[in-house]
Amino acid sequence: MKVGGSYTLPLLRQRAHELLQDPAILARCMPGCEDLKKIGPDEYEMQMKVVVSAVQGLFAGKVRITDQKPPESFRLIVEGSGKVGFMKGDGLLTLVPATVTTGVSILGSEGTEVRYEGDVQVGGTLAGVGQRLLDSTAKMIIRKFFEKLAEAGAETEQAAIVP
Amino acid sequence: MxxxxxxxxxxxxxxxxxxxxxxxxxxxxxxxxxxxxxxxxxxxxxxxxxDLSRIADLKSVHEDGKGEFPGGALHLGALATHFEIESSALVRSKCPLLAEVASNIGDVQVRNVGTIGGSTAHADPAADYPAGLMALEAKVHLTTAKGERTLPIDQFIVDALSTALKPNELVREIIVPVETRGTGFSYQKLAQPASGFAVVGVAARVRKSAGKVTFVRVGVTGLAGKAFRATRVEKLLEGTSGSAADIQKAAAQAAEGVDANTDLHASADYRRQMTKVFTARALTQALSRAD
CATH class of the missing domain: 3.30.43 (Uridine Diphospho-n-acetylenolpyruvylglucosamine Reductase; domain 2)
Structure with missing residues (x-):
């Protein structure tokens, strides 16, 4: 399944790039992330509890970052499996300076558009019976992630400026 | 199993x-x-x-003259089944769009057991009710042990399978307006043949006066992560004479600016195209029923 889209963060590109690779921030922003540990350079181990409607999936997996071109792009490889199924994702994230039109930013209108494009494979029971819902659910989870990231970003900026 | x-x-x-x-x-x-x-x-x-099935309070379907809507409201208990709504004389006469939507859900076995509250709280992006509830600008009455609140349907459904419902909260009633006399309505759906879910489903309500379309509401389900009101279509059709050309022109905007779903059964482009087609069909039938 192809996924793609973009989200504009009210953060400068350098800062957005840093945040997207900060394990503490990622752990906070990934919906259902219960644990994220660094196990090597650009490699993390993760526990996720995904709750979508009545479905609860516990996933254990790995996140790897490759093709680093700070601050403009990197590739994110995610793998996870649990009782209800497994998933594999591979995506290229590109960061482009952009103008923020909505939301509050203490930086004014300077922001960063994060474009993502990739391929997600889902298997097991989850995919067998949930095919119809995979696309809309994946989009929802990505949207939630960026919303939280924008929030976290705004908070850290605030903390840096107002001691 | x-x-x-x-x-x-x-x-x-x-x-x-x-x-x-x-x-x-x-x-x-x-x-x-x-x-x-x-x-x-x-x-x-x-x-x-x-299991809420033994709570008689939650099954009541009744009319209330005051409050939520100026013309009166129908209160549908969360446990009212699709079949009860489809066959209720009260719903059929006071809010016929909702009865028509209910009659299109799944199959007869599902309609006999499934409930409006359960379906709404589940917020399946392809469920039928949300299209009708958006077009009706319905409200959802929620309750906890400590208090109550009422949310408009477009604030209640947040995203695919996500609602504003808190873990300690129940959907108590769905509240819909008593339809103004002369309002035309229609629910048109492209059903996925195996599951009966809507690939796309479009609910429309229209009013005419002196040869002009004065009021249009269009709700779309199945196309995006959550059902939505196609406000562009509404604006384009309001004020026209409602001719076939006016309908086509308005319906062409039904999927504009929407991030469309895709799955094995229907690609995003196909869903967008079908949304236009079924919007035109819903508007055509609704206008033919309006007087």
């Missing part, structure tokens, strides 16, 4: 039910048309299930 062990409670009053879910870790069972299959597949394994 056998669910994991779980604790089961079947309270007989709303108060008891609210006390049971107050801790926030129980799963509420209404008709069970979504939850039970998920439990049998072990995709859902709640430890505690609170």
């Amino acid at each position: 056998i669910p994991q062990n779980f604790e089961y409670s079947a309270p007989t009053s709303l108060k008891e039910a609210l006390a049971l879910i107050a801790k926030g870790d129980a799963k509420v069972l209404a008709g069970g048309m979504s939850l039970i299959p998920l439990m049998k597949l072990r995709l859902a394994a709640p430890e505690h299930v609170v």
Whole structure:
């Protein structure tokens, strides 16, 4: 399944790039992330509890970052499996300076558009019976992630400026 | 096909039910048309299930002259089944769009057991009700052990399978307006043949006066993560004479600016195209029923 889209963060590109690779921030922003540990350079181990409607999936997996071109792009490889199924994702994230039109930013209108494009494979029971819902659910989870990231970003900026 | 062990409670009053879910870790069972299959597949394994089916209060369907809508409102208890709504003389005469939507859900077995509250709280992006509820600008009455609140449907449904419902909160009623005389309505759906879910579904309400279209509401389900009101279509059709060309021109905007779903059964482009086609069909039938 192809996924793609973009989200504009009210953060400068350098800062957005840093945040997207900060394990503490990622752990906070990934919906259902219960644990994220660094196990090597650009490699993390993760526990996720995904709750979508009545479905609860516990996933254990790995996140790897490759093709680093700070601050403009990197590739994110995610793998996870649990009782209800497994998933594999591979995506290229590109960061482009952009103008923020909505939301509050203490930086004014300077922001960063994060474009993502990739391929997600889902298997097991989850995919067998949930095919119809995979696309809309994946989009929802990505949207939630960026919303939280924008929030976290705004908070850290605030903390840096107002001691 | 056998669910994991779980604790089961079947309270007989709303108060008891609210006390049971107050801790926030129980799963509420209404008709069970979504939850039970998920439990049998072990995709859902709640430890505690609170079955609402014995609470008579939640089954009431009645009219209320004052309050929520200027022309009066119909209050549909969360446990009213699709069949009850489809066949209720009150709903058919006062809010016929909702009865028409209900009659299009799944199959007769599902309609006999599935409920409006359960379906709305589940917020499946391809469910039929949300299209009708958006077009009706319905409200959702929620309750906890401590208080109550009422949300417009477009604030209640947040995203695919996500609502504003808190873990300790229940959907008590869905509130829809009593339809103004002369309002035309239609629900047109492209059903997925195996599941009956809407690939796309479009609900329309229209009013005409002196040869002009004065009021249009269009709700679309199945196309995006959540059902929505196609306001561009509404604006384009209002004020026209409602000719076939006017309908085509307005319906062409139905999928504009929408991030469309894609799955094995229908690609995003196909869904967008079908949304335009079914919007035109819904508007055409609604206008032919308006007077």
